[in-house]
Amino acid sequence: MPSSAPVLEARGLRVGYADVAVCAPVDLTVAPGDLVVVIGANGSGKSTLLRTVLGLQAPLGGVVRAFGRDVDERERDFRARVAGVLDDDAFFPALTVREHLVLVARGHGVARAGAVVDALLDRFGIADQAGALPSALSSGQRRRFLLASGFARPRELLVLDEPEQRLDPGMRERLAGLLVDDARDGVAVVLATHDPDLVARTGARGLLVGEDACVALDPADAHDALLAVR
């Protein structure tokens, strides 16, 4: 569906719970191939913003659009184009790691889903756990597995919430490479993170969220802002 509309657009977007905004209104435009990191202290509203962008939470005010239309995850087209990995690990207890990912790929109509998933398992370093049940994975392996689910399917916008959590340094580095590759392929990537190395490796521009203002930052400032938040 070619369109000149940005992948993601927020104007005066207010996010929060029970009619109480958790951060200042957000203005943001994300084009294909853009990499944007959302930066802020704990409780500043990063995850709430991402959940709203994914349509998992209604905005309190303002506008949030994906591909020129109001965000509504009930629309199949939205679900087909937007991938999100948050920190919710629920699994089918009797399905293996590979079966989960193959079914995700097939649910999105990916041809040769098995091959796609096997390549992905290699990239995420969990090929040896392909036949394991999720309950048998370590915390870090489970995180890799969850992240892989975001890459096992077609996507034009990828939203990740603190993807570096529980990953070892090597995997963090590989993750940065995967994100950069995705951006080169034209995928817009929006992620919340506390990892300055991830910001430096991806060269992402930033969005600093706070109570008084949400500020757009260039890549160098994003890295510095993240160090300041720490």
Add this chain to the structure above:
Amino acid sequence: MADARRPDGAPGSTRRAGRDDGPGAAVHAPRTDPDELLTGRELRRLTARAAAARADAGPGEIVVDVAYAVVSVALATVWVVGIATMLRSSLDAGAATGSGQVLGPGGVQALGTAALLAFLAGTAVRLGPVGAGSAGVRWWVPTPADRRGLVVPSFVRAVLLGGVLGAAGTAVVAVAAGLDAGPSLRAMLTGGALGLLLVAVAGLAQPSPRAAAALARTSDVAVAAVPVAGLALVAVGRPGLPPLAAPPLVALGLLAVAAVLVLRWWRGLESLGATVLRAQSAVADQVGGAVLSADTRDLGRALRQAGAARVRVRRPRRFGAVRGPFGAVVAADLVLLGRSPSALAQLVGLGALTVVAQQVPGLGSGLGLLVVLVVAGLGAAVLGAEGARTAEMAPVVDALVPLPARRTRLARAVVPTFTAAACLLAGSAPLVVATGDARWAALAALAAVVQGGAAVRSAYREPPDWGGPLLATPAGGLPTGAAAVLRKGPDLAVLGAVPLGVALLVGTAGWVAVVAQAVAAAVALAVATHVRRAR
């Protein structure tokens, strides 16, 4: 449409990619082939097939499981029919005495049916009624697969349960109220249609959290209003309502309305949001776990949270009059109770129940009245024990106040005692009026202390212990360790009410009974506030 049985990459397959498909080649930007897209039903079935392939259950185990389920349902049916027959005998005996001050079978049927249907609607809206399970929400709901196909099993289950439980429950109430076979059958048809209709209303409310919470609250108030309505019937001199047995045309009309609502609900399944499904799956998981582990406390917690309205604090408390940590705990528990309109409504209902039950044959005196007072008193105390239950779940809450654990539990018992006293004093009022003896009120107040202690003991009990031996029962093996935990709380409520029970059985509230009840209250508090040493 893709063939869901296609072997390529199908779940259960251990085939690995050939090196020509190797890393790097296929990772980036997988593309959607519209012909390969799966429907929700296909996704569900593939998941079920993969899980079944890994399950150890063979045909023998499946036959045993089915037989076990059939025997359990048969036993439950026999049990329910037995209770209905017993109630019927009770009502017949009461009617034979010719007292004009008792609720007649028609009144009992009307009130019982109203309570049953309100409870059914409340439970349905708290449980969803439809969902896809936690894993389904995490893995399948974000796919472009149709949502109807993902949630249809829970939809069918809800529709069937609504109709069957509405029909069966109404029939039991009708039989218990003394209706003949014909009217009972008509009541059953009407109940089935109403059950279906109410579940459909719950389904239509599900997409809107506000509407769902309002329906849950309304059902709570309706259940609580049933005893109040009973009191009103007695007060206006209309205790003997005619039996309710709607003509078949009315039942068919209700069924037609229910069918229209079910159809509308079915059409709306596709637009169920992920947030709604996620909330439903959280409740369903917690309820399922609580039922499987026979943890009634967790079950109550799950259902309460599911129906909890968003609390709007219009006037934050200043707690200016609170002195010391003991007072702070009591004040916090009082605020919790005061900010739960549903709990307050249930408290009014339980108080009215203790009064109206005395107008029902078989429940107006002796053992019947004791059962009513203990059940209602403990129920009222549990309404006031939200703070204790919260503290058990998050011990840091109790650790915030500088009090020994025993004193903290004593403080936690104050509000449950207060709510139990409100209920039991209401129940003692007819006895005081009838006998002119105020010692019934003293007995009720002291029994309330017992119920308050029982609620605290129940709130702080440890999780079920599954390590004990199994006790063979007609309904299957009973884990004695888990049963021992479940009895904590109710055991104190029953044993501590023995003096009140003796007084009810002999029909006199003597000073000996009052003193014995005071001793029982002191013992109950000592037991409820006992803290086991950490091993």
